[in-house]
Amino acid sequence: MNLFFEESGDFKAGSVMSQAGEAYQVELASGKRSKVRVKDVLLQFAAPDTATLMEQAKLAAADIDLEFLWEVAGQEEFGFAELGAEYFGHAPQAVEAAGLILALHSAPIYFYKKGRGRYKAAPEASLKAALAGIEKKKQQALIQAGYVEELKQHRLPEQIKALAMQLLFKPDKNSIEYKAWAEACDALQTAPAQLMLECGGLATAKDFHFSRFLFDSFPKGLAFPDAPIPALPDNLPVADVQAFSIDDVTTTEIDDAFSVVLLPDNQVRIGIHIAAPTLGIKRDDALDMIARARMSTVYMPGDKITMLPDALVDTYTLGAGQARPALSLYVTLDMQDWSVLATETKVEAVPMAANLRHNDLDTLVTEENLANDAGEYPHKADIALIWKWALVLEQGRMAKREAFGLKPEQTNRVDFNFYVDDDVVSIVRRKRGAPLDKMVAELMIFANSTWGKFMADHGIPGIYRAQGGGSGGWAAKMQVRMVTHAAPHQGLGVDQYAWSTSPLRRYTDLVNQWQIIACVQNGVAAPLVAPFKPKDADLFAIVSAFDAAYSAYSEFQNNMERYWCLRWLQQENVRQVDAVVLKDEVLRLVDIPLIIRLAGMPQMARGAQVRLDILRWNELDLSVEARLLEMLSTVTDEGMDEESELADGDQGTADDLSTDSSADSSVDSAQQEVEAANPDDEADAASTEK
Known part of the structure; x- marks a missing residue:
């Protein structure tokens, strides 16, 4: 005797060897033996043999018309034998019965299983819906296959083109477009972004990086919502000064300037003037919401995304030939020893005499020319006095920094400025610590520190940058962090440091300017x-949101600078390059700020120069492959300084200014890299973000 039975959801046939109570011992056609319970047996048969029955049952199941079988079944629950008699017109033979069971079991959309050998026909509405779903899947499979074939030919279907950015950055993995895209990438053995570029969904690799950033940080697009631009206040006193700014040639958001007035008794009054857009922006108004949503201007070589609408920037920027609202810090100094005799903060209109540009003055305003009173350039006498004070400020900060237990800053490292014109990039080396850089940096640090104390003395909160005194290990203790109360910034060598000098392009500075002006106008009632009142929860929310946005913007800027470095290699057709060893297997090219990790490189001294052969690079994933050609004999100070910035944690870049031009946005980027790599310092007073 043979049995046809169900075991673990599968159907099998075997020959009975013995029976003991409610169980059979059977042998399958494979020779395997199994114990089968009586209740699991569906058929008993003598012929054919078990292997033949299974083979013929499968053929019989394939021949059964499921739609006709469904119609025959009716709406009541049934056993397979009952239905078999109706369908075949006679009591089913073993092969027919087994085939019927297999057919019923394999068609769950037609028949619902109710027990061993018992089923119920699906309701008509449910069956139609299920069949429609199956048909839809078939059609989708055909469409998907068509997409795959087009993509293999490097043609981009219109339906996929419309979803290009979503497919790259946040795909719906259940969509046929994504499934086709993934299948095509697998078939072509290529990365998704590379295929999109080859199919024309991306014009260039630059579009990929820019689009990814916009998708994540500006999902609603770059357009500013409508907001009224406030008129300039007409009731401000006009300062009796002729102020001038110092910026890169591409700078448009000019938010800091200086003035110098000689006083009797060998004294001088130096003014630090900061654009005051807060006189036209009120907390929670439309412009404030715009600035708070963006948190900062975003910089990249050749372009930028401003925090505030152009019309507002044009109104409040400190442009030459205009008197513009400003928050001014006047510092009276004794020129005998450059000690500070008095400070005063005013809200006023400041006449702007000139906008000086680094590109015009860097070769003229050198330490040698300043020492010898050589060269001719605008505001020469004013710059000479500011330079002398800046040196004293730097010396004082360094003494305080060392008193905190930190090493002296290194100021002879090199920065790089990026200029992009019609997709042609120029990367220009620029030594940190140039006199104009140092002047701006030192005066901004002084203003941010002074105004930070000013807010604390008036008992109101602000947004401060603090370093040192944290909890945890040494690195954690020295990590730069943002707080809402005055605290030392040991890397800068100041007792407190509140970003306040870039309100046109950084939201923290805008918030602090509101607070400072409240102190100026209201005194003890501030x-x-x-x-923002003490313990205002909204201030903590701003700090958190700013940190997140600034980190994302910095990462994007770093990626874009790396992209343009790779473009420079292609543009200049450079394959063999000199590089400086920064640390272990990390090198930086001499001519451009491209960092390369060379795995397996022999141990070399920090600062050693080597020659590399650039083998290949990828502008999408920003990877570079190179091999070592030879070691050059020179060990450079530049390399040592760069290495210490990455490894020793005693260097940094200026934190007090943010570049207003994409041309030298590399300094803003470097600032963030150094904060991450060097928890003990974020600032090099000899470098600016200008």
Whole structure:
């Protein structure tokens, strides 16, 4: 006797060897033996043999018309034998019965299983819906296959073109477009972004990086919502100064300037003037919401995304030939020893005499020319006095920094400025610590520190940058962090440091300017009327949001600078390059700020120069492959300084200014890299973000 039975959801046939109570011992056609319970047996048969039955049952199941079988079944629950008699017109033979069971079991959309050998026909509505779903899947499979074939030919279907950015950055993995895309990438053995580029969904690799950033940080696009631009205040006193700014040639958001007035008794009054857009922006108004949503201007070589609408920037920028609202810090100094005799903060209109540009003055305003009173350039006498004070400020900061237990800053490293014109990039080396850089950096650090104390003395909160005194290990203790109370910044060598000098392009500075002006206008009553009161929870939310946005913007800027470095290699057709060893297997090219990790490189001294052969690079994933050609004999100070920036944690870049031009946005980028790599310092007073 043979049995046809169900075991673990599968159907099998075997020959009975013995029976003991409610169980059979059977042998399958494979020779395997199994114990089968009586309740699992569906058929008993003598012929054919078990192997033949299984083979013929499968053929019989394939021949059964499921639609006709469904119609015959009716709406009541049934056993397979009952249905078999109706369908075949006679009591089914073993092969027919087994085939019927297999057919019923394999068609769950037609028949619902109710027990061993018992089924119920699906309701008509449910069956139609299920069949429609199956047909839809078939059609989708055909469409998907068509997409795959087009993609293999490097043609981009219109339906996929419309979803290009979503497919790259946040795909719906259940969509046929994504499935086709993934299948085509697998078939072609290529990365998704590379295939999109080859199919024309991306014009260039630059579009990929820019689009990814916009997708993540500006999902609603770059257009500013409509907001009224406030008129300039007409009731401000006009300062009796002729102020001038110092910026890169491409700078448009000019938010800091200087003035110098000689006083009797060998004294001088130096003014630090900061654009005051807060006189036209009020907390929670439309412009504030715009600035708070963006948190900062975003910089990249050749372009930028401003924090504030151009019309507002044009209104409040410190442009030459205009008197513009400003928050001014006047510092009276004794020129005998450059000690500070008095400070005063005013809200006023400041006449702008000139906008000086680094590109015009860097070769003229050198340490040698300043020492010898050589060269001719605008505001020469004013710059000479500011230079002398800047040197004293730097010396004082360094003494305080060392008192905190930190090493002296290194100021002879090299920065790089990026200029992009019609997709042609120029990368220009620029030594940190140039006199104009140092002047701007030192005066901005002084202003940010002074105004930070000013807010603390008036009992109102602000947004401060602090370093040192944290908890945890040494690195954690020295990590730069943002707080809402005055705290030392040991890397800069100041007792407190509140970003306040870039309100046109950084939201933290805008917030702090509101607070400072509240102190100026209300004195001891400032805690009662300042936009942000002590322990204002909204201030903590701003700090958190700013940190997140600034980190994302910095990463994007770093990626774009690396992209343009790779473009420079292609543009200049450079294959063999000199590089400086920064640390272990990390090198930086001498001519451009491209960092390369050379795995397996022999141990070399930090600062050693080597020659590399650039083998290949990828502008999409920004990877570079190179091999070592030879070691050059020179060990450079530049290399040592760069290495210490990455490894020793005692260097940094200026934190007090942010570049207003994409041309030298590399300094803003470097600032963030150094904060991450060097927890003990974020600032090099000899470098600016200008």
